[in-house]
Amino acid sequence: GENVEQHPSTLSVQEGDSAVIKCTYSDSASNYFPWYKQELGKRPQLIIDIRSNVGEKKDQRIAVTLNKTAKHFSLHITETQPEDSAVYFCAARANKFYFGSGTKLNVKP
Amino acid sequence: DAGITQSPRHKVTETGTPVTLRCHQTENHRYMYWYRQDPGHGLRLIHYSYGVKDTDKGEVSDGYSVSRSKTEDFLLTLESATSSQTSVYFCAISEQPRTSGSSDTQYFGPGTRLTVL
Numbered sequence: 128g129e130n131v132e133q134h135p136s137t138l139s140v141q142e143g144d145s146a147v148i149k150c151t152y153s154d155s156a157s158n159y160f161p162w163y164k165q166e167l168g169k170r171p172q173l174i175i176d177i178r179s180n181v182g183e184k185k186d187q188r189i190a191v192t193l194n195k196t197a198k199h200f201s202l203h204i205t206e207t208q209p210e211d212s213a214v215y216f217c218a219a220r221a222n223k224f225y226f227g228s229g230t231k232l233n234v235k236p
Numbered sequence: 237d238a239g240i241t242q243s244p245r246h247k248v249t250e251t252g253t254p255v256t257l258r259c260h261q262t263e264n265h266r267y268m269y270w271y272r273q274d275p276g277h278g279l280r281l282i283h284y285s286y287g288v289k290d291t292d293k294g295e296v297s298d299g300y301s302v303s304r305s306k307t308e309d310f311l312l313t314l315e316s317a318t319s320s321q322t323s324v325y326f327c328a329i330s331e332q333p334r335t336s337g338s339s340d341t342q343y344f345g346p347g348t349r350l351t352v353l
Contacts, residue, residue, distance in 0.1 A: 128295065133278070159340060170326065170344040171279070216278055223294065224269070224342060226278040 133227025259327030
């Protein structure tokens with residue numbers, strides 16, 4: 128089955144800096160890659176996603192890039208704010224969804 | 237939030253007892269999923285359903301069973317709870333993950349925190 132690896136497990140940045148979280152996947156059949164944000168005690172919420180026929184997608188301060196050849200995709204958050212502090216999960220879907228182990232992002236004011 | 241509810245939201249039970257968790261949706265989505273979330277492991281798929289009475293195993297299905305007799309309800313049963321099943325359980329729904337061009341976004345329920353003593 129699919130194997131999704133996510134790095135780093137923790138990330139601390141200063142407010143206003145950029146944050147980058149990286150994921151790799153193993154199954155070349157994976158064609159959909161969502162990113163979720165999970166605040167403490169809450170459910171995961173979709174923040175952005177990308178499909179295999181697209182290389183990059185942006186939504187305000189958030190962007191995702193996909194390199195199908197290398198089988199990796201990344202989440203980029205610019206101008207980070209304290210409210211961006213949360214755990215972020217990447218996922219890859221072939222016939223099922225497989226999730227990375229999560230990145231705890233701490234944005235220091 | 238999508239119309240997904242889970243019950244109970246919290247449960248404490250003893251080893252060896254059966255436990256049933258319920259997921260209810262009002263979105264009429266075809267696909268429903270059960271995940272468990274544990275520190276350091278992200279979300280791991282237990283079972284999923286692609287229609288009424290149609291279910292399949294995920295990566296951590298041992299010790300769990302599911303049933304879906306109606307589109308809106310997906311039940312997860314721990315046949316004989318063990319301490320290793322202490323976790324937060326999330327239900328999720330999506331429309332047509334196998335069909336290109338259609339919405340396959342997953343929406344999650346609020347979660348159930350289960351403690352097995």
